[in-house]
Amino acid sequence: MSSDIITTDQLSKFYGSILGIHEVSIKVPPGGVGFLGPNGAGKTTLIRTLLGIIRPTKGTAHVLGYNIKSEINQVRDRIGYIPEFNTSFIPDMTAMKFVAFCGRMNGLANAESKQRASDSLYYVGLGEERYRKLGTFSLGMKQKVKLASALVHDPDIIIADEPTNGLDPTGRNQMLDLIKNLQIDQNKHVILSSHLLRDVEQTTDYAIVFSEGEILAQGKIKELTSGQRTSISVKVKFNEDLFIRNLKDKGYEVWDEGGFIEVKISSDTEKAIFNAAYTAGTEIRYFGSRSNTLEDVFVDLFQNKEGIK
């Protein structure tokens, strides 16, 4: 049996003639997974389809082995969802009542929903404020209430859709910290959907890249970022300008980035760098390949896609 927590097969959703997602086939492994892509790429559409909020036009999907068409209620009980929208909730209801109410909607008995609401609010750091009305909460606190309401029914998977939207740096770090810790402390599978590369890189180790309703790439972040060495980073002492000119004369693409001289890899680049240094009388103090960030991968993928178009 597959260990993947979510599998989709040719899943498509059209809103009339407007494309939401197109023949998306993915396998989401356990642990932390990032759904990455610009706004309108189809991340939220996929999430809403998996939760049964919208019906797919075509294709099938399974969450923890449950079919989203025929067993959607089992799916819902096993997913905790943090919606993207900046909800105001029910302004004059206390956080405690709201989270307990969410628990009851997932089938928890009254007493247990209250217990777990209290635990969830403590977990997200709102224990002291749990009897305050939601209307008096800051945006960061509201996001935490959303997380608490997603945790209250003890789901196996937490899906957080743009959970750091609108948060200040402190609130953002706290939220990412909580999401990261859910994987470690509570053994939850976390899907973080974001257009912010840093958020995904910080909290997950697997990424699925979306663009215009399709999957551009998927894989472990380490593999995605180490797969392609695009340039060699060099740090030199003495005659730096001459060293650069020598390389450029030989037809190499050279640029400065963060105090390093970057040389785009082509044929015999390493050999050319040492020759240029020897000719210019330059000492090489650092020589290494620049490791790609997720941002580099992301930019490359989109540039390639534009190129194909």
Add this chain to the structure above:
Amino acid sequence: MSDQSTKNDAYVRKFSFRPFTGLRRGRIFRMWSISWQWWIHEWDRSRAIKVLIGFQIFILFLTNIFVLTFKDIQLQADPTLTTGQILEDTLIPLVRGIVSFQTRIRGESAGHGDEFGTSFSIGGTSLFILLLAVLVGSGLIADDITNKTNEIYYSKLEKYEYIMGKFGAFFIFGNVMITLPYVLEFFLLYIGLGNMDFLAVLPVLVHVILFTELVNITYAAIILAFSSLTGRRLYAGLTTFMLLFLANMIVPSLAFAQGGEVGLQLLTDVLTLLLVSSYLLDGESIIRLDLLGREHTLNLANGIGIEGWMIIGSLGLFIFLGISIVILQVYRRHSA
């Protein structure tokens, strides 16, 4: 503020969660949760609900005193009259008055006479009930759209469960504010008047329950339909109130303008459909209409014609339209 304090977060996280039993309740419990949560929340929040229910009980208390005081005089004046008839003549107009402002404003009863002066008593409450129903009910779906909480509901429940939960919410309101006071009134009169066979007056109780439930369903369908059409509680409430209020006023105004008598109730009056349908429920067959000065008689139970079915159809149409709008909005617009 807690979102500024990571130290506190680390402290609380040490406690983690109490183990989950893994037991989950059924779907009906979940729908009921929506209904009950809304009602409790509104009860806690709204002073108007408490004031109105207090007013209702006070009015019913006054009505009882009035009826019981004049009971002996009525029985002496008409030896054929029974306490059961007094109960019926008191309660039925009261119940029918729920849906008709014009009856109350004009001081007319709904057909059983006004001998006991009961129409004054509950008159004001019919308007209050509608006002409050609109005030409270118009936010049922509109607030979810405004606050975007519907996404949270839909991620936990089927959409039909959400709709049922919302209908249930209004139904609790209707039962507490409308049905319960009249059922209570029945028992108070039954005990106070005495000397009657319970089985003989049971149809009156059945009438009270069925009629008020019909009111609840129709109010729920209309109010929820408007609530689902907009994200603004105020707009939904105002539109609903205007529709229901004008529907009660248009025909009598026309009749008055043309010098006609407004007799009993008029079929074009939206909520009067409920009133007319009540004749079907208690088996009273003849309805006299004086529409724009031209008198009509409908016999709903003589097996001739389709008047009865027309009324049931009209009533059903309103409920059907209301529910259809809610379903369309929830399944289409709110899910796009």
